[in-house]
Amino acid sequence: MQTERQTQIIEKSIELIATLGIQGFTIKNLAKVIGISEPAIYRHFDHKTDILITILDNFKEMGEFMTLMSNNSDDTAIEKIEFLFTKMMEIFIEQPAIISVIFSEEIFKNDEILKEKIVEIHNMHQLNIEMIVESGQLNKDIRSDIDKSSLALIFMGSLRLLVKRWDLNNQNFDLNKEGAKLLNTFKLLTN
Amino acid sequence: MQTERQTQIIEKSIELIATLGIQGFTIKNLAKVIGISEPAIYRHFDHKTDILITILDNFKEMGEFMTLMSNNSDDTAIEKIEFLFTKMMEIFIEQPAIISVIFSEEIFKNDEILKEKIVEIHNMHQLNIEMIVESGQLNKDIRSDIDKSSLALIFMGSLRLLVKRWDLNNQNFDLNKEGAKLLNTFKLLTN
DNA sequence: TTGAAGTTAGTGATTATTAACTATCTTTGC
DNA sequence: GCAAAGATAGTTAATAATCACTAACTTCAA
Numbered sequence: 001m002q003t004e005r006q007t008q009i010i011e012k013s014i015e016l017i018a019t020l021g022i023q024g025f026t027i028k029n030l031a032k033v034i035g036i037s038e039p040a041i042y043r044h045f046d047h048k049t050d051i052l053i054t055i056l057d058n059f060k061e062m063g064e065f066m067t068l069m070s071n072n073s074d075d076t077a078i079e080k081i082e083f084l085f086t087k088m089m090e091i092f093i094e095q096p097a098i099i100s101v102i103f104s105e106e107i108f109k110n111d112e113i114l115k116e117k118i119v120e121i122h123n124m125h126q127l128n129i130e131m132i133v134e135s136g137q138l139n140k141d142i143r144s145d146i147d148k149s150s151l152a153l154i155f156m157g158s159l160r161l162l163v164k165r166w167d168l169n170n171q172n173f174d175l176n177k178e179g180a181k182l183l184n185t186f187k188l189l190t191n
Numbered sequence: 192m193q194t195e196r197q198t199q200i201i202e203k204s205i206e207l208i209a210t211l212g213i214q215g216f217t218i219k220n221l222a223k224v225i226g227i228s229e230p231a232i233y234r235h236f237d238h239k240t241d242i243l244i245t246i247l248d249n250f251k252e253m254g255e256f257m258t259l260m261s262n263n264s265d266d267t268a269i270e271k272i273e274f275l276f277t278k279m280m281e282i283f284i285e286q287p288a289i290i291s292v293i294f295s296e297e298i299f300k301n302d303e304i305l306k307e308k309i310v311e312i313h314n315m316h317q318l319n320i321e322m323i324v325e326s327g328q329l330n331k332d333i334r335s336d337i338d339k340s341s342l343a344l345i346f347m348g349s350l351r352l353l354v355k356r357w358d359l360n361n362q363n364f365d366l367n368k369e370g371a372k373l374l375n376t377f378k379l380l381t382n
Numbered sequence: 383t384t385g386a387a388g389t390t391a392g393t394g395a396t397t398a399t400t401a402a403c404t405a406t407c408t409t410t411g412c
Numbered sequence: 413g414c415a416a417a418g419a420t421a422g423t424t425a426a427t428a429a430t431c432a433c434t435a436a437c438t439t440c441a442a
Contacts, residue, residue: 005387017297018300019300020300020301021213021297021298021299021300021301022212022213022214022297023213023214023301024301026430026431026432027431027432027433028430028431028432036387036388036389037388037389037390038432038433039388039389039390039433039434039435040387040388040389042432042433042434043386043387043388044387047432047433048432048433100297100300103297104295104296104297105295105355105359106208106212106213106291106295106297106298107212107213107297108212109210109211109212109291110211110212110214110215115359118359119359119360122356122359145379146376146379146380147376150372150373150376151376153349153352153353153373154345154348154349154373154376156352157345157348157349157350157351157352157353158344158345158348158349159348160348160351160352161344161347161348161351161352162344162348164296165313168296168306168309168310168313169310181341182341182344182345185337185338185341185342185345188336188337189337189380189381190380196421217396217397217398218397218398218399219396219397219398227421227422227423228422228423228424229398229399230399230400230401230422230423230424231421231422231423233398233399233400234420234421234422235421238398238399239398239399
């Protein structure tokens with residue numbers, strides 16, 4: 001479990017990375033935006049890297065929770081994917097800072113532990129969508145002449161790029177609307 | 192025009208970012224891998240940021256050249272997209288280090304000039320693919336019930352994710368084969 | 383009274399960049 | 413043709429600023 005202060009450090013760290021990039025994520029900047037001294041940070045995390053590790057662990061947990069929720073229903077495959085899409089966009093609109101961190105694998109490239117965690121998160125989402133697609137193909141909701149891994153790649157790849165563009169363009173278009181449009185395209189393409 | 196030394200500095204910078212991340216891209220590291228002293232770097236670039244600007248300018252030029260080539264033929268739309276895909280994968284296989292830089296927009300987040308260049312490159316590729324899709328829809332090579340911007344998003348988004356995964360997984364699968372598979376999926380989905 | 387969470391003041395290492403100097407080409411004036 | 417002058421590209425040594433992190437001390441609530 002995380003203490004309140006730890007949660008705050010994680011949140012502010014994500015915001016810092018989003019606004020200033022990984023190079024702006026310094027203990028000094030972090031302490032400043034929180035309003036405590038630099039050494040106080042070390043009362044809550046042993047090393048700077050531990051903060052990044054915790055960020056990725058939180059993302060992984062969030063992903064696992066979404067996987068559970070999407071599969072714990074008797075929705076059709078398309079409805080499950082719709083749920084995942086909607087849920088993800090909801091999170092991104094509420095906390096846009098997450099985008100810059102979760103879709104920026106290169107940030108974690110230095111550290112082998114961090115890189116491994118990123119790959120794990122990728123695989124988890126890929127496998128979850130593959131599973132959903134497979135069930136949809138069995139139920140004839142999704143056409144069966146295309147393999148599940150390609151479809152999962154297309155689903156995730158386009159959502160990622162859409163969200164990233166929204167962020168790069170200072171969130172100056174309606175992500176919900178564009179997301180719905182993309183989802184509709186998927187429905188047309190895959191039935 | 193770039194001098195030989197400038198080209199070398201650019202190449203080694205990209206490699207540094209690819210292997211160590213943006214945090215490993217220091218003048219000290221750069222000087223070391225090139226085999227000259229740190230101040231010598233400043234004989235060829237005024238500031239560290241100028242190196243990053245030049246990297247992005249090169250990427251943009253490369254994109255413009257590919258756009259020209261893809262449109263300077265009487266290929267069908269699908270063939271043009273196939274050309275773009277093949278060409279890009281060729282470049283990535285030859286110089287995998289590029290992947291970590293060109294698909295890592297967050298690296299350039301600090302600097303407004305750099306961020307703007309990234310958005311420009313995005314828009315250029317999006318518009319080019321949209322144009323190709325539009326011509327394909329006019330010729331009935333591509334189904335017309337889906338708008339070109341969605342299809343362009345899907346094309347680019349999935350290719351990006353495929354290439355990034357290949358890189359994240361230490362290039363341990365056949366990118367050409369997976370790329371061909373993805374292209375085939377597009378053909379099935381869009382005809 | 384003790385432990386958690388803060389403080390100030392400092393550590394050595396590293397950062398981008400500059401100053402000053404040098405060896406080696408290249409250009410220019412006679 | 414050839415020396416003077418200048419440009420090019422390198423060097424060592426140093427700069428102030430910043431980095432992650434630590435030691436030692438204080439505050440305060442359970």
